[in-house]
Amino acid sequence: MSDSLSAAPVVLDLWCDLECPDCHLALHDVRALRARYGDRLEVRLRHFPLEKHKHAYAAAQAAEEAAVQGQGWPYAEAVLARTDSVARGGEPVLLEVAAELGLDAEEFDTALIDGRHLLIVDADQAEGKAIGVTGTPTYVIGDERLDGGKSQDGLRERIEEIADRLLAERG
DSSP states (O other), rough: OOOOOHHHEEEEEEEEOTTOHHHHHHHHHHHHHHHHGHHHHGEEEEEETTOOOTTHHHHHHHHHHHHHHHOOOOOOOOHTTTTTHHHHHHHHHHHHHHHHHOOOOHHHHHHHHTTTHHHHHHHHHHHHHHTTOSSEOOHHHHHHHEEEEOTTTTTTHHHHHHHHHHHHHHH
């Protein structure tokens, strides 16, 4: 008999605004964490579009469409690599990224018009507010919330300490 708890990965929620330059910088840490832990750490993108970024809400919806098309993380990373372009160009840049990744850009355009992913984005944002997220990036691992909006110094090390502890507890 296998112990399903020990097989389950540790979950790291990354509360993110896809127009946020700090979230772009956080990608380095996310990649390093994935390389270190592999499938023992599940990194989940959680949407927290900030009002100061006028295209972040559309970017979050577009990322959800990318997830439906099987390219959620690659799309989010590609958009975060272009936060300046997204800030200047808005939805056309989001559609351009989709096309570059071989996704159905027409379906992206339709999804942004019909709002099919609004509820997911709204639910993420509401949950974030409920647990005290105020800026991005914010990480939640175990029962700890780590705010990277002010400074990301030492955050990856702190996440690793928590992940190591949680993995050790699972045996």
